[in-house]
Amino acid sequence: MINIYEVLRRSEEGPYIVENDFDMKLYKVTSRLVKEHGLKFNRELPVVGDDAMANHLFEAAMCLALEMGMLCVSTSRVIRFTEEELRLALRTAPKQFTIGTGRDARVMRARTFGDGYPMLVCGGCPGTPLPEELFLPVMMSYAREPLLDLIIPGSLTTIEGMEVRTNGPLEIRACRQEMIWMREALDRCGRSGVHIYAAGESSSTELGTLAIANEKYMRLSDSHMIPVLSELKTDNARLSRVMTGYEYPAFTTSLIDPIIGGFGGGAEGAAVVLAAAVMLSTAAYGVDMHCLHPIHNKLISSTTKEAMWVDSIVGRAFANNAPVALLADAWTTAGAGTADVLYEAAALAILDETSALNSDALGSTNGVYPNCSGLEARFYAEVVHAAFQQKLTPDQANELIAKLWEKYKGGFTAPNFGKCFDQVYDVKTVMPTAEWLDIYHRVKEDVASMGLNFGA
């Protein structure tokens, strides 16, 4: 990371630009770079095995990061970096570090191909609104899954019946309560030391992060998120989170959500923007991890062919050129209690594992409904480990994903949002219902019949 005060200085003294002009410039520059570097989305090959194209993407992203910089919308000033600064920031970014504590500690790695390590799998329900009465059992359903290495909380939307509002006092209370219950969920499952990822999900402002920057809530072995605004932008609220992390050094993750069809253009442009944002946030935020979350302009989900391709080529680009810890969000259209969500989970698990990515949790129903549970996260993790053991090649991965796509593609036009947690789990025993387990077993058998060896 560049010295934080230098970043702040640049956010106040960098070149002035009107936001709309920045957006349109981004489109022009990205379009040009996509052409110049010969980047081409192939919907039949969401797992990218083409090293040359991935390397071209990396260089295109470097050009974009240098030409655009990061706009601070609070000041309308561009935070610019030199190529030397960006490459140094990537080179000195953490390559492996321990998250969590005690026997629950795990080593997070900046993955490379053939390094012999599987991804770390995150469970939880990112961005998902959870009612107070369900928060604890929902989070326990993830904590009970031994294959989940780290856990992300859902969002508490009410406190004592009152809605939590952006910039309101209940953001403070909600984030603190979220952490109290998260830690209780871990304790009750005998996994107290598990890393809590993206702590403070119940707040969308820096209030939440500030409220939990205390060992009683977010431990130094946990992490919080600092979003990059779409596309390649930040503001004083985001930079305040950077400052919070500077003096309370829990781990940090940038959250990057390029829109496919937005100012970056199509899948190729969104991939360039995403990779450039990884570079810029490494330098400006000094984060330890990056959450990749490309969003399809209409279908939203990570399971669209376009979003999968974006994640995959960015994973390969960094693994080859400048490994950093990348965690791919896995947001599905379908929800708990459906076969669709499991097929979507399997496709993403295979894609993420074979693209040198780590996992940011499965977000059932794109985080809209509390139709989520530990069981679909278990399945995602099982597929990850099977794919790793089987040493799937990109071609093999694409063959499997093509079969899975046929199973879930209908959900984009007729989504099956599934059921709320309390209809797929017994909330007292925190065990899945027989019906949900039956669906899980049937889909697992079907995916095995497609060629994935769960027993290997």
Added chain:
Amino acid sequence: MEHLKNDLLEAIYTSMVEIDSDTTPKLVDQAINANLDVLDILDALTRGINTVGDKFEALECFLPELIMAASAMEESMVLLRPHLDALNIAAGSSGTIVIATLQGDIHDIGRNIATVMLKASGFKVIDLGHDVKPDVIIKKAEELNADVIGLSSLLTTSLPFSRDLMSLLKEQNLRDKYKVVMGGGAVTPEYVERIGADGFAGDAASGVRLIRRILAEA
């Protein structure tokens, strides 16, 4: 003459579809001066912008191009409107919409897309931007005698401000005056129903269809 007329209308349509946004208003001006039927000109523009909207949904063109096409449409409508007014045709003003991203939420892109698509569909749209308080939205709707209030939110924690807006409308005896529609990542049809708003749209295109339908029913 008929051949020239068709060529010009086709050129207007093509310039829209190919996002040749500098050319479209010039062609419209040329068509007006050549005494082409203004309704035919309007039809060529509308077909063009609808094709661009379809291409955007199919990822065959992107947000900046959609914005440029909408801008060409707006410029063209400035040229056409006096002629439409002279014929007492209300095309281009099929309803006034005040749109905003709710208080506390700084996300613009979804609202921008909706604004562009609505403008392109002939609505007068006043975009109040992001992080807008409910009373400011209502005040603007009153000032402009709007038909529809459009609310966007990507943040669950900003949704409660939409409920505040509904309460304020009721307290000020304005509830029946406006149709309130909502969209954005955090919004669900169930939430919209719970707070008593008039409609939910999952994306910009369905938002256009929704507003057309509820205004037709009003």
